[in-house]
Amino acid sequence: MAMGPLITAAAILGGLNVLLLLPLLGVWVRNYATFRTGLVAGLIAFAVAMLAENAIAVYFFFSMQSFYAGDPHVQQAVLVLRSLQFVAIAGLSYTTLR
Known part of the structure; x- marks a missing residue:
């Protein structure tokens, strides 16, 4: 079964979210190496969680199309x-x- 246009758009946005989060994670990891603050560690945790959530969502968009x-x-x-x-x-x- 082919994905509908709404789920296709959601999958594309999930992929874009992953692409936006990768450079953010890189900046925050470099900043943590320099400053070692709790705020930057929190930003890293946020990026990792959001990256995992979006990657899993994109996987499910393609592997469980009938679910949506x-x-x-x-x-x-x-x-x-x-x-x-x-x-x-x-x-x-x-x-x-x-």
């Missing part, structure tokens, strides 16, 4: 949540990397 295919409201909710997460990570990336 049944209800269009579920697909819409998944897309909205991925979109909100993307906006949050993009804002954090912009702030951190500039």
Whole structure:
């Protein structure tokens, strides 16, 4: 069964989230090596958790397509949540990397 357009968009956003989190994680690991503060350690933990969550989500989008295919409201909710997460990570990336 092919993925619908909403789940395809959610999968793409999950992949973009992973791509945005990788450089953030790199910056925060370098900063932790320099400053060794709890705040930076917390940012690293956040990045690792979000990276794992998004990678697992993308995996499930492709391996369990029928799980999301049944209800269009579920697909819409998944897309909205991925979109909100993307906006949050993009804002954090912009702030951190500039």
